[in-house]
Every structure is written in structure tokens, then in C-alpha cells.
Amino acid sequence: MKKFYIAKSRRLRSTPYTSRIENQGVTAYTTYNHMLLPASFGSLEKEYFHLKEDVQVWDVAAERQAQITGKDSAKLVQLMTCRNLSKAKIGRCYYTPIIDEQGGMLNDPVTLKLDENKWWLSLADSDIGLYAKGIASGLALEVEVSEPDINIMAVQGPKSFKLMEKVLGKKITQLKFFGFDYYTFQGNKFLIARSGWSKQGGYEIYVENREIGQSLYDELFKAGKEFQVKPGCPNLIERIESGLLSAGNDFDNRDNPYECGFDKYIDINSDINYLGKKALIKISREGINKKLMGVLIDTDKIELTEEIPLYSKDNIVGNLRSATYSPNLKKVVGIAMIKKEYWDKKTPIELKIRDKKSKGTLCDLPIV
Amino acid sequence: MKKFYIAKSRRLRSTPYTSRIENQGVTAYTTYNHMLLPASFGSLEKEYFHLKEDVQVWDVAAERQAQITGKDSAKLVQLMTCRNLSKAKIGRCYYTPIIDEQGGMLNDPVTLKLDENKWWLSLADSDIGLYAKGIASGLALEVEVSEPDINIMAVQGPKSFKLMEKVLGKKITQLKFFGFDYYTFQGNKFLIARSGWSKQGGYEIYVENREIGQSLYDELFKAGKEFQVKPGCPNLIERIESGLLSAGNDFDNRDNPYECGFDKYIDINSDINYLGKKALIKISREGINKKLMGVLIDTDKIELTEEIPLYSKDNIVGNLRSATYSPNLKKVVGIAMIKKEYWDKKTPIELKIRDKKSKGTLCDLPIV
Numbered sequence: 117m118k119k120f121y122i123a124k125s126r127r128l129r130s131t132p133y134t135s136r137i138e139n140q141g142v143t144a145y146t147t148y149n150h151m152l153l154p155a156s157f158g159s160l161e162k163e164y165f166h167l168k169e170d171v172q173v174w175d176v177a178a179e180r181q182a183q184i185t186g187k188d189s190a191k192l193v194q195l196m197t198c199r200n201l202s203k204a205k206i207g208r209c210y211y212t213p214i215i216d217e218q219g220g221m222l223n224d225p226v227t228l229k230l231d232e233n234k235w236w237l238s239l240a241d242s243d244i245g246l247y248a249k250g251i252a253s254g255l256a257l258e259v260e261v262s263e264p265d266i267n268i269m270a271v272q273g274p275k276s277f278k279l280m281e282k283v284l285g286k287k288i289t290q291l292k293f294f295g296f297d298y299y300t301f302q303g304n305k306f307l308i309a310r311s312g313w314s315k316q317g318g319y320e321i322y323v324e325n326r327e328i329g330q331s332l333y334d335e336l337f338k339a340g341k342e343f344q345v346k347p348g349c350p351n352l353i354e355r356i357e358s359g360l361l362s363a364g365n366d367f368d369n370r371d372n373p374y375e376c377g378f379d380k381y382i383d384i385n386s387d388i389n390y391l392g393k394k395a396l397i398k399i400s401r402e403g404i405n406k407k408l409m410g411v412l413i414d415t416d417k418i419e420l421t422e423e424i425p426l427y428s429k430d431n432i433v434g435n436l437r438s439a440t441y442s443p444n445l446k447k448v449v450g451i452a453m454i455k456k457e458y459w460d461k462k463t464p465i466e467l468k469i470r471d472k473k474s475k476g477t478l479c480d481l482p483i484v
Numbered sequence: 485m486k487k488f489y490i491a492k493s494r495r496l497r498s499t500p501y502t503s504r505i506e507n508q509g510v511t512a513y514t515t516y517n518h519m520l521l522p523a524s525f526g527s528l529e530k531e532y533f534h535l536k537e538d539v540q541v542w543d544v545a546a547e548r549q550a551q552i553t554g555k556d557s558a559k560l561v562q563l564m565t566c567r568n569l570s571k572a573k574i575g576r577c578y579y580t581p582i583i584d585e586q587g588g589m590l591n592d593p594v595t596l597k598l599d600e601n602k603w604w605l606s607l608a609d610s611d612i613g614l615y616a617k618g619i620a621s622g623l624a625l626e627v628e629v630s631e632p633d634i635n636i637m638a639v640q641g642p643k644s645f646k647l648m649e650k651v652l653g654k655k656i657t658q659l660k661f662f663g664f665d666y667y668t669f670q671g672n673k674f675l676i677a678r679s680g681w682s683k684q685g686g687y688e689i690y691v692e693n694r695e696i697g698q699s700l701y702d703e704l705f706k707a708g709k710e711f712q713v714k715p716g717c718p719n720l721i722e723r724i725e726s727g728l729l730s731a732g733n734d735f736d737n738r739d740n741p742y743e744c745g746f747d748k749y750i751d752i753n754s755d756i757n758y759l760g761k762k763a764l765i766k767i768s769r770e771g772i773n774k775k776l777m778g779v780l781i782d783t784d785k786i787e788l789t790e791e792i793p794l795y796s797k798d799n800i801v802g803n804l805r806s807a808t809y810s811p812n813l814k815k816v817v818g819i820a821m822i823k824k825e826y827w828d829k830k831t832p833i834e835l836k837i838r839d840k841k842s843k844g845t846l847c848d849l850p851i852v
Contacts (some may be wrong), residue, residue: 118506119489120489120490120492120510120511120512120513121487121488121489121490121511121512121513121524122488122489122490122513122514123512123513123523123524124488124510124787124789125514125730125733125735125788125789125790125806126732126733126789126790126806127514127609127730127731127732127804128514128515128789130789130790134789138486138488143488143489144489144490144491145487145488145489145490145491146490146493146495146496147496147824148513149733150609150610155491156489156491169518216617216620216621217617222614241495241518242518242611242614242623243610243611243614243615244614246590246610246611246612246613246614246615246618247611247615247617247618248618249584249585249615249618250614250615250616250617250618250619250620250621250622251618251619251621251622252618252622253584253618253619253622253759254583254618254619254620254621254622254623255622255623263737289577296572310510346539362493362495363495364494364495364518365493365494365495369631391621419492420493420494421492421493421494421496421498421502422494422497422498423494437494437495438494
């Protein structure tokens with residue numbers, strides 16, 4: 117497929133790590149929350165195997181924070197998500213589908229409760245800060261909504277634990293999955309969560325001071341030599357195999373959280389108040405007619421730029437939304453929105469890429 | 485400067501014209517409202533001179549529409565902008581700064597009143613649809629907020645008038661600047677506005693049916709041969725010289741509409757109701773301390789990816805936010821946020837790009 121350059125400008129914001137990753141060999145960017153997000157360092161496949169075996173440091177500053185503070189902050193955060201946050205604890209991360217009044221998916225941030233009146237929504241690619249501002253203004257809530265200059269770097273991969281222990285000390289080994297706490301490096305405090313956009317284990321460092329963050333970035337590479345550390349980025353192969361959904365790719369506003377498989381993050385029974393609750397109650401009663409599933413296709417190449425139909429004979433089974441070749445499974449792996457009639461996974465499927473037909477099967481998520 | 489590829493995916497949506505412009509030689513993209521926006525066809529300078537002399541067809545589908553319909557639609561649109569729309573007419577376009585409750589700039593769409601209860605906000609790059617949904621939910625307004633699949637193509641340049649007359653008939657020559665009306669091509673109706681993101685004259689065609697839009701796109705190139713028609717895109721040189729501001733580049737949420745020079749689009753005296761009115765009244769009383777101005781710099785090359793300081797001796801004069809070399813003026817032209825002490829334009833300025841110092845002057849906008 118033909119390649120095109122990205123035209124940089126102030127509007128597609130650089131990060132504190134941009135000059136570093138450009139020296140380290142980044143070759144492609146995507147944009148995410150009006151910011152550059154590295155997409156490749158030359159070979160997705162090599163990066164995939166490296167991520168699963170060693171440790172990578174990622175510039176994921178584009179995971180911007182919608183910060184919500186003030187007396188009504190908990191109320192506002194709850195209004196935006198169908199997940200029950202009434203018992204949310206300080207020091208914990210919560211995966212939170214954000215929906216509109218029709219129950220359509222707007223985003224799927226990891227939400228951090230920093231304090232009784234301070235929350236961060238670590239966002240996928242849409243301006244949820246504007247949604248929050250709109251609701252707050254409409255209801256005259258006592259909150260402040262802002263985007264602080266926080267620039268996350270992620271440390272991902274099985275050797276991330278040893279690397280982080282070496283740089284930040286033994287205490288960090290006690291941090292549990294989706295917990296966060298504060299750790300000191302060279303006299304400076306960092307909020308670090310055990311989270312990240314891979315299933316290979318690791319941490320996300322919420323950097324609040326650019327210069328000190330750059331020092332930590334450099335130290336991770338210095339200390340990481342013995343662990344074969346490399347720069348990296350969210351890996352398309354790994355995230356599809358792991359079933360990590362991508363807002364805007366795998367779902368959008370025309371999909372509801374049930375269709376995305378987020379049932380365990382939906383509360384329609386308690387008395388919490390959120391926008392879209394009525395819509396979800398109705399959807400829950402009526403049932404859904406499509407849902408996200410995994411796909412395996414017998415071909416060795418695909419580059420998706422829009423959703424493409426999957427067929428069974430002449431009938432449309434659903435739409436493929438993310439896909440890439442997996443050197444692990446020797447097949448194309450994908451995530452698709454599939455019609456109810458085909459959920460049993462028995463139907464062989466077909467897809468056509470530039471007049472070439474390929475065969476495949478449906479499967480559950482995660483794929484691996 | 486090193487170049488990087490753009491990693492395409494469904495999330496960075498393609499347009500109905502993408503395959504056409506890729507056959508026609510597009511070389512670089514930016515992203516805008518989660519969509520691909522062409523940024524160059526190989527030479528900004530050649531495209532600049534061509535745009536000023538002939539006619540170009542642009543894929544600006546990324547100017548997405550926030551559609552607001554329903555009984556309370558006029559109320560909701562007014563709540564988001566400081567411009568008085570109480571006397572807005574059907575068939576007219578309105579440049580409308582969108583602000584938040586603190587008076588910070590969120591977007592600067594062209595707003596079209598299609599009907600008493602139907603509005604389109606033709607957006608710059610931020611999710612104002614989410615802001616609208618938030619306000620509507622908070623106030624329980626009777627509106628529907630959506631993003632219809634409208635994909636604008638622009639026809640820009642001095643020969644756009646002759647080309648459009650040839651393809652759409654004599655009636656279109658009567659359309660006044662910032663007016664819109666409906667025109668027929670091969671039996672299909674198109675909403676066309678006399679507007680566009682250049683000051684070289686032209687039209688924007690709001691395509692509501694992808695296939696019919698593609699036919700019109702092809703016809704414009706067929707009929708346009710005698711006018712030297714070429715594919716193009718918003719041109720960085722032309723837009724800076726013309727003082728056409730770019731949201732996210734020249735201003736953001738930390739700037740208010742007075743600082744952007746939007747005084748004539750601000751109404752703080754009538755009884756209209758919008759979010760941020762109190763803030764703007766206060767700002768108006770206190771006066772502003774910075775504003776956007778033009779900059780001319782004696783150098784022949786610049787590539788901005790973030791704002792950079794402008795100096796007078798050791799004092800910071802302001803920040804340069806957009807800049808490019810103008811082959812017309814044989815200088816770098818730019819748009820900068822300038823401190824009040826330097827508005828008189830008498831102070832020579834300096835800037836440093838990779839240890840190389842250049843000298844320049846401030847000027848009014850538009851520059852040419």
C-alpha cells in the first residue's frame with residue numbers, strides 16, 4: 117500500500133519525548149487526542165516479538181487526561197459512565213465506558229480516583245473534556261474541567277517489572293494490577309499505575325514535569341540495557357490478539373457498551389445516575405443484535421483503512437474493523453462487529469480484498 | 485526536517501475522495517476531526533501560485549458537521565457561541581467562535597442555518613458535537629445532535645467561478661459571499677456555499693451522497709481542464725498571508741475571542757444567552773494583554789511543530805504559532821500571540837531556530 121507523510125504542525129502536538137523517539141528511529145505516527153502517537157519503529161513484527169519477550173518504553177503522552185476537580189466531581193464522572201463508581205477507591209484505576217444519552221460509546225478511558233474531589237480520565241481519542249464541560253455548564257455543577265500537561269510514558273513487557281524495580285526501588289513490585297501509587301526518582305514524585313495498552317504487563321508513568329520526565333525516560337534506557345529495552349508503541353498485532361479494543365477503530369458512537377462486550381462495566385440495577393441509563397435499560401431488555409468478536413483469516417496481508425464487510429455466501433455476516441497479520445498465528449487476526457445469526461462461530465466467512473477472496477472463521481475475544 | 489509516515493487506520497477516517505486524491509498525487513496528510521485531510525501534493529509553493537491564479541478542487545470532508553435539530557436547536561447553537569445569531573437567516577453562513585464558560589476558544593466553525601430547527605456547524609478540529617451533547621443533556625433540551633455523513637469538497641481560486649458556472653449553470657453566479665443555496669447536477673441536489681478556507685474565492689459543496697459526490701468530483705476535473713484545474717488542499721502559505729486562523733495552531737482553549745481579534749463576532753450587550761458571557765464581559769472591562777498578530781521574518785526556511793518564543797533582546801515578545809516561507813514576500817510569514825507592550829509594531833524581533841538567529845517585524849493580519 118502506498119505510504120504518505122504526516123504534515124506536522126502545532127495542532128498535532130509533539131510530546132516531551134518526540135525528539136528522543138525520532139532519534140531512536142520512529143518511522144510512523146498516528147494522531148490521538150490532537151497529539152502525535154508513535155505507530156512504528158520500522159517493523160511491527162519485530163516489535164511484537166520484542167514486546168512479548170523483553171521490555172519497551174512507550175511515548176503515550178497522547179493518552180491525555182480530562183481532569184475533573186471540585187465538589188461535584190464524583191457526580192460528573194458518574195454521569196458520563198455506565199460503570200458504578202460509587203465505591204471507587206483512591207489509588208485504583210477503573211476501565212470506564214463513556215456513553216451519551218442514547219447509550220452510544222464515546223470513549224473508554226481508564227479513570228483514576230486521585231482524591232475525593234479529583235479524578236483523571238486517561239482518554240482514548242475523543243474530546244471528552246468538552247462533553248464534561250457541556251454537562252457541567254448545563255447542570256451548573258461545581259467542578260473544574262481541564263487538561264493538565266501530563267505526558268504518560270509506558271513501560272511494557274515481561275521485563276518491565278525488573279526494570280522498574282531497578283530504577284524506582286523495591287516498593288513498586290508491590291503495586292497490584294490497576295492500582296496506582298507515588299514513587300520517587302531523583303527526589304521527584306511520580307504517579308505510577310500498573311496498567312498499559314498491552315497484555316504483556318507493565319506500568320504507566322504519569323509525568324507531570326516535562327524535564328524530570330525526560331530524565332526518567334533516559335534513565336530507563338540506561339538502566340534497561342541489561343533487559344534489552346527498546347523504544348516502542350502500542351502494537352497492532354499484540355492488541356488485536358489480546359482483544360484490547362480501540363475507540364474509533366473497533367467501536368464508535370453507533371455502538372453501545374453491550375455490543376462491545378462491556379457487560380461487567382454496566383450497572384442498570386442500582387440507583388446511580390448517568391446519562392444513557394434509560395437507553396441501556398431498554399437495550400438490556402430488548403437484547404442486542406450485533407457484537408464484537410475475533411476473526412481469523414487465512415491470508416498473510418491486510419491493511420484496513422475503513423471497515424469492510426465479511427460474507428457468508430452472499431450474506432453479510434458483519435464488518436471487520438481492525439486487522440493485521442499475526443506472525444504468531446500465521447493468519448490475519450481481526451476484530452469485527454458480527455450479526456447475531458453468526459455468533460455460534462460455526463459459519464465459515466469470506467472477505468474480499470482488492471478482488472482477492474480469503475476464507476476465515478470467527479472466534480472469541482481475546483483471540484490468544 | 486526528517487519526515488515520518490502516517491499510520492492509517494479506520495479511526496483516521498478516509499473520505500469518499502481519498503482514492504481519487506491518492507491517484508492524483510497527494511503526498512502528505514494531516515488529521516482533522518478524526519479524518520484524513522490532504523496537506524500537500526508535493527510542492528506547497530507551486531500549489532500556492534496555482535491557487536492564486538487558477539482553480540483547485542479540495543477534499544475537505546474533514547470539516548465535519550455537528551448537526552443540531554429540534555425545537556431547542558437555535559437555543560443550543562446560541563449557547564455555544566458569543567456571536568448574536570438571533571437574527572440569523574436561512575441560507576446564510578455565520579463565522580461563529582465557540583467558547584466555554586471561561587471564555588476560552590473551543591472552535592471557530594462556519595454555522596449554517598438550514599431551517600428554523602436545523603443547523604450545521606462546519607467544524608474546525610475539535611469534538612464540538614460532544615460539547616453540544618453535554619449541554620443538551622444537562623439542560624434537558626429538545627434537540628438531536630449528530631454527525632451526518634456530509635463530505636465537503638471545495639472549489640477554490642479565481643477561476644472557480646467560471647468552472648462552477650460551467651458545471652452547475654448560470655444560477656450559481658448569483659450566490660453571494662457566505663450565502664448558500666441548492667443546485668442541481670445530473671438530477672441531484674447539492675447544498676453549495678460561497679465560502680472556503682482561502683481568500684482566493686470559491687465554493688464549498690456539502691456532499692450528502694457519496695457516489696453522486698464522486699461523480700461531481702470527476703466532472704469538475706473533466707470540465708476544468710480549460711481552467712487548468714488541479715487537486716489541492718488548504719495552503720499554509722496562502723492561509724497565513726490571508727490571516728485565516730487555524731484552531732489548535734493559532735489559538736486554543738487558553739485564548740479568548742478578543743485575543744484572536746474576533747471582536748465583531750462578540751455580543752455582550754444584547755440579552756442573548758450563551759456560556760461564557762459573564763467571562764467575556766469581565767474580559768471586555770479589564771482589557772486583554774495579548775493578541776494575535778502577523779510576523780515577517782528575514783529567513784527562507786522554518787518548520788514549526790510547537791510554538792516558539794519571539795524575543796526583543798532578552799525579553800519575550802510573544803509566541804510564534806504558525807509560520808512558513810512565502811515565495812511571494814521572500815520572507816517567512818507567521819501568526820503569533822503578542823504581548824501588549826509590543827503591539828505598536830515598532831520593536832524589531834528575533835527568533836532562534838536551531839541556534840540560528842533571525843530578525844523580523846510584527847504586522848497586522850491579514851499580512852497581504
